[in-house]
Amino acid sequence: MAASDKAKSAFDTFKAAFEAEPCDLIKCEELLGQLKLLVFSSGSAGVLSGAGGDAKEHLLVREMLEMACFLSIRRRDLSGFERHVSQLKMFFADRQDLKPSEQKYLILGLFLLHLLAADRIGEFHTELELIPVDEAFQSVYVKQPVQLERYLMEGNYAKVLGAQKDVPKAYYAFFMERLIETVRQKVGASLERSYENLPAQQAAQMLILADVPALQEFVVKENERKAREESDDPMGDLTPSLSRRAPLGLVKWEVRDGRLHFVKSAQKRLELPSVDLMVNAIGYATDLERIV
Structure with a gap:
């Protein structure tokens, strides 16, 4: 069996396991690792960088990475999610050999929400600027993180909370939970400054x-979080954030x-x-x- 045929067979096995109910996430992670070895080994090693492979191989890699993003969310593996989104960006660019992905704005919207929930506002705006305006604001997946960022900047936390009931996809729920936690920390920072x-x-x-x-x-x-933050800051970093204040004492x-x-x-x-x-x-x- 040719290497491309083996990769296609491994991908079909991975996809079937991922879509099974109930889904065995550990098994899916193992199958994904095996699939990556097949896809990026020998003659296919240049596929991810765009240096090799044909349209069929590129499409398979894109679909594999898209599913890997969703698997990372289901496993609550944020570093894995970031890594797979970074790898996907090449395949989301305008390319003549690939038709546009139906998952593109769902994944980019999830990535924006991830950055927002992690209080990485600068990176949020950088990523948003990379999305064409005429395309981005036609997608509910991108519009929601943008609206949530506005609510946060306004301090309108009630609307952030209300948005939990109106997430466009199930995958958004995980990041909304993390965003609510960030909001709690910001409210807590205000309370401890205002009240005894x-x-x-x-x-x-x-x-x-x-x-x-x-x-x-x-x-x-x-x-526990604040004590950990205190011990992890030996250099006396004075930069405040949504959930991290200038050091005025614990x-x-x-x-x-x-x-x-x-x-x-x-x-x-x-x-x-x-x-x-x-x-x-x-x-x-x-x-x-x-x-x-």
């Missing part, structure tokens, strides 16, 4: 949580006596190495003068 304590039931409502027990679970996770959350308390530790001193900054600035200016 407030009623637990009111705090649960403001944090889009069902009840006080759900709030208590969130408090544990939030304290604020521990506690639920007691029917109220949510924000217990602030001693504030960090924001020490700037002024002499080093001045020396570096002079050095950069000197180098620039030489270049000019």
Whole structure:
């Protein structure tokens, strides 16, 4: 059997396993690994870079990578999802040998939502600019992440929450869950700056949580997240984000006596190495003068 025939047979096996109900995700991951070995080995090694293969091979690779994106979402493998989207971009470009993919804007919309949920706003706008305007805004899959980004910038979290009930595809639900978590962290950042304590039931409502027990679970996770963030920041990075603030000291959350308390530790001193900054600035200016 020719290598292309083996790859096609392996792809059909992978596709059948992926579409089976119930789907064995571990088996699908194994089949995908075997399929990649067949597709990118020997004479097909240049397919992904566009250096080799014919239209049929390119179509098979594109469909394989599209399914790999969906498999990564179902397995909650975000690094795998990013990797497969990156590989797919070559096949989503205008090409004479391939007809446009029906999955293109679904996957690009999911990628935009992923960036939004991860608080990577700069990358979100960069990716959005790469999509032709006349095409992008005809797709509900792209329009929804764009609208959600506007709600976030406006601070209209109620509409972000309402959008959970109107996701265009099942795959969007996973990223919407992550986006709601990002919104919670942003609301939490505002609460701990504005209050010393407030009623637990009111705090649960403001944090889009069902009840006080759900709030208590969130408090544990939030304290763990912030402690981890504190320990992972040995260089004193002062750059704030949606869920990460400038270091003003660790604020521990506690639920007691029917109220949510924000217990602030001693504030960090924001020490700037002024002499080093001045020396570096002079050095950069000197180098620039030489270049000019």
